[in-house]
Amino acid sequence: MARLDTLPAPPAANAEPRRKGVPADPQKFAVDVRASRIDGRGAFAAEAMPARRKIGEIRGESVSVREARRRAKTMERIMIVEVSHTRAIDASGSTDPLRFTNHSCQPNAVLRIRQGRVEFYAMRDIAVGEEITVNYGETHHEGKLRCRCGAPGCVGAI
Numbered sequence: 077m078a079r080l081d082t083l084p085a086p087p088a089a090n091a092e093p094r095r096k097g098v099p100a101d102p103q104k105f106a107v108d109v110r111a112s113r114i115d116g117r118g119a120f121a122a123e124a125m126p127a128r129r130k131i132g133e134i135r136g137e138s139v140s141v142r143e144a145r146r147r148a149k150t151m152e153r154i155m156i157v158e159v160s161h162t163r164a165i166d167a168s169g170s171t172d173p174l175r176f177t178n179h180s181c182q183p184n185a186v187l188r189i190r191q192g193r194v195e196f197y198a199m200r201d202i203a204v205g206e207e208i209t210v211n212y213g214e215t216h217h218e219g220k221l222r223c224r225c226g227a228p229g230c231v232g233a234i
């Protein structure tokens with residue numbers, strides 16, 4: 077007879093069976109979207125996130141960089157990430173909460189592009205309720221947008 081601690085966990089009542097070929101949800105930690113002190117809405121840690129762990133990804137429509145730049149001109153809030161010299165992800169229609177991640181000059185997370193995927197990793201331990209931020213690096217704003225991250229050493233523009 078199997079010992080209790082070796083029995084597989086019973087499936088959750090509404091758990092969908094994993095279908096072959098369907099990628100697992102890339103969201104690894106719970107993230108809330110709510111009003112941000114930095115700008116508009118932001119992504120906030122809904123659970124503690126240890127340093128160096130993957131937080132999640134933003135997925136979206138794969139478009140050419142040329143098309144992405146055309147779209148960016150018509151958007152008030154840009155949700156486009158260039159993933160290579162030729163391809164970009166437009167996350168406007170995405171429901172992934174990390175698409176609301178704001179820029180900070182002293183971020184607690186880092187954005188990594190890996191094989192066309194837009195991944196977020198914790199740079200340090202992130203506590204429940206902290207806003208998740210990354211350094212956007214170069215943006216289409218070309219330094220013309222005032223940075224309101226409020227961090228000591230803020231470079232003032234993104």
Ligand SMILES: [Zn+2]
Pocket residue numbers: 180181182223224225226227229230231232233
């Ligand atoms: Zn700043």
